[in-house]
Amino acid sequence: MTALAAPNRSVLRVELLGSGGYHPTERRHTACVFLPELGLVLDAGTGAFRLHQRAEALTSNRLDVVLTHGHIDHIVGLTYLFWLHRGSEPVETVVHATPETLAAVREHLLAPALFPISPVTRYETLSESLTLASGARLTTFELDHPGGSVGLRIDHDGVSIGYVTDTRPIGEAAIEAIRGVDLLLHEAYFDASQAELAHDSGHCTAAAAARTAVAAGAKRLVMMHFNPRASEADEARALAEAREVFPTAEYGCDGMVMTISR
Template identity: 40%
Template sequence: MKTLEVHCLGTAGYHPNESRHTSCYFLPHCGVVLDAGTGIFRLPQLIQTDHLDILLSHAHLDHVMGLTFLLDILYQRPVKEVRVWGQAEKLAAVQEHLFHEAIFPVAIPVSWHSIDQQPEWDLNGTKMSWRHQDHPGGSVGYRLEIARPGSTVSDPLAQVVYATDTLGAEDDQTLEWMSGADLLMHECNFDDQNQMWAEKTGHCYLQKVLQIAAHTQPQRLLLTHINPIAELNVKDQTASLPFPIEIATDGLQVAF
């Protein structure tokens, strides 16, 4: 069986800088896009499928503004179908405000799909489930179960958990749902010195993320939604954890 890859197209939180665009991650094998920040402009050359499923964690601008780039993206690399998934309230806000005629007066060729009524879906062969997260305005985390290239029906599915814009799970049910992933992609918007600001703004700091990872025991931890002005130091704090830890950067490809 071959490995799968996550491509980090945008890894910043809230605002970009010279080296980081805002949140967007792509799994080419299954055509799944995690959030649609400004980093989505890097998508066309990576598309391998005839469809795209864009999963929105919430509707804050750093996670949705890249939807307006889809006209050029799909001109460069046409696909048969693009589906945008999220909570109904968040999808309505994006359609009403981001695509208001006074802001962006052109329809984009996508269909909009609410996740509210079901805990899990099939995304063209990829299983998707979600959980509520604690964040101003609300957000959701996603768990994906993906068949590896060359696998058979009896082979285990690859497990990816994407948890961004969250204070961090503390309840046993959510931590159990997150556990045992091949790859845990977890936001780390603040360093430990700024724990107070993390809690005020509904985000995580490094020690909180490491505590969650220690509880959920992923095969690999990728820190995402990085504040460009934060200084994260994982070398001195991760020696006791039995899995590799990496800080996401734009252009990084993570195999799992």
């Protein structure tokens, strides 16, 4: 008897190249998330230097970099993409962001006096919806953060990912935007004892991230953009607070790889 072929499954890897906020530490570089099958990077924090090690995982010689906002811990890694190659071929780097963020990158971060040779092939304005070269669909929604920030949802072959970082707790419209995602990557900078500081600085506590995951019906919650100056005890306390709301919540760290399949 001939065995039936297994149905085709959509498999998507999500790699945390940088999972912290503000400044790098021995454990966490700042935000950079790599989806190799989609040729996609979410934010270009200090963790972006690892893209040189991971370029061979790309399925083409193009890399789309989507920036949520222009704060330095999310964009400085663009300067690390100089001479990015896949094998012997150069990788085309396409940066997508709001007009304000693109202006900050071009006029300040990549000003000739600071970085005279641009590592960016071209820039594209990020709107509410973007179809990537891979066919994946990316949608954006506004977040509440000083200077502005956008959240992201990625859909590809029945797999969905939400990316919410640098924001105060989100409202109903944003929750609807990430409704039912397979994986929610959500900032969780503080524990509950620092809720007032979280609000004043435009960030979230771990418990707030967990409440968002529950409200949106997310299947998995991985928290990131943690305070780099916090202790291990602080992180354990924040994680415990999140798990009171979303029992399987976890903190991501650099090198973590999540695989989603359908």
